[in-house]
Amino acid sequence: MTFQNELINWYLVNKRDLPWRHTNDAYTIWLSEVILQQTRVEQGLPYFNKFLENFPTVTDFANATEAKVLKLWQGLGYYSRGRNMHATAQNVVNNYRGIFPNLHDELIKLKGIGEYTAAAISSFSSGEARAVVDGNVFRVLSRYYGIDTPINSPAGKKEFYALANELLYRADPALYNQAIMEFGAMQCKPKSPNCTICPLVQSCYAFKNDKVNVLPVKTGKIKQKHRYINYFVCTENDQVLVKERQAGDIWQHLYDFPSLETKESIGINNAGFLEQVKAVFGEEVEVTLISTKKHLLTHQIIHVQFFALKNYIFNFKKQKELNWVSLNKLDELPQPKVIHDFIQGYFYKNEME
DNA sequence: AAGCCGGGGCG
DNA sequence: CGCCCAGGCTT
Known part of the structure; x- marks a missing residue:
């Protein structure tokens, strides 16, 4: 046959x-x-x-x-x-x-x-x-x-x-x-x-010819790049500040939070990092770590940290992609998985239980 | 030709 | 942890 x-x-x-x-x-x-x-x-x-x-x-x-x-x-x-x-x-x-x-x-x-x-x-x-x-x-x-x-x-x-x-x-x-x-x-x-x-x-x-395990042949291997994205969760009454991701990077047109990306892993006790945060959110800002997550993509290993902010100030006019969204509308926005998981656990925890 | 773009499942 | 999945687009 x-x-x-x-x-x-x-x-x-x-x-x-x-x-x-x-x-x-x-x-x-x-x-x-x-x-x-x-x-x-x-x-x-x-x-x-x-x-x-x-x-x-x-x-x-x-x-x-x-x-x-x-x-x-x-x-x-x-x-x-x-x-x-x-x-x-x-x-x-x-x-x-x-x-x-x-x-x-x-x-x-x-x-x-x-x-x-x-x-x-x-x-x-x-x-x-x-x-x-x-x-x-x-x-x-x-x-x-x-x-x-x-x-x-x-x-x-x-x-x-x-x-x-x-x-x-x-x-x-x-x-x-x-x-x-x-x-x-x-x-x-x-x-x-x-x-x-x-x-x-x-x-x-x-x-x-005992080649089942070597065929098909594929050349090259993907180089993964480490990234460190630090998200800031700003809330005001029942509103939360979200950011639409723009062209030229991952998750285009999906929503996450305002963030600072660093070259290497840092903690909030890192002086240089705190310096950057204050430059954006003001000298009086209080920062507390909420959670940490490692998110894997094909080309990137993304180390994500979520921080809560208090006593911050922010110049919104410089950031047109930023928007306040009420919590009951937040889930209507398309979000990367790592963001969606965080939101479910942080904002909607009671509804999950 | 090589790099980039997600998330999940499996050995 | 590495590889692969009913690939395609951009550079």
Whole structure:
């Protein structure tokens, strides 16, 4: 039996029942595909349901505020996906009569849709013959055919795309694309795949040559940078001072608090730090540490400290991104997870118990 | 070509 | 702790 038929047969027996597999609506598939970028199915599934419920059509999506979109996206990470989706929804309403494109060459023009997502939406929605190449496909092809070209190099991308399109089962591209991705996710897993029950084991290069654990090859390693962000929680009656994060850094357009970033770990008894705090909040300011947290991102290790302030003064006019928000509206704002967790524990502790 | 962008799960 | 996840955008 062919490689393609083995995969499809395996898929028909072992596939999970996932909601986006019951439709060929391009908008719905777009929702699922963008949510699932760099995201596990189990993590993305509740977000897919939430978005479809809040935005049944692309017009509903386009008419929402960006803050609403980011609030629904909160906790999922890579927030530019949400902002790009919002822009694309408005683009589709304005320039495509609200009809979501389902052909590769149109899809690839849209913000937030790259080669993978254009192939996925077009094949699943219109049946167009475009091979998907995601992390699963890289892994399956690399192991089965023994390809050690780094998957994160341009040469690797080219090579794997060429092979994937050559292998594409043209009688049913959508079925084959689903099959190879599901096979990668469930059977040919990154860690400890169960090769003894694999239908392709007899012809698998990696298994034959004991290279399952070294394929696929990926070059370079991510350098993580340490950052030390000190947040100041200013409250006034039932109001709290929040800050909208701007472009050029993490968590763009999400909300946190006014802060001072330092080069290294400091405490409030650090003279230089206290000096900086007084420069911003006045000589009379009283600072007390509330809590500390280490927050991990792909490229950054963020050491976060939360401080409560009393007797502070502040020049608001210099900081247009700052706003007072009442506590009962605070949870409507999109927040990074580390901020959301802090707020839940600090302001809404009683409601949690 | 390399860097940047989150958060979670698993060995 | 390191790696990976239905990647894409910017420089």
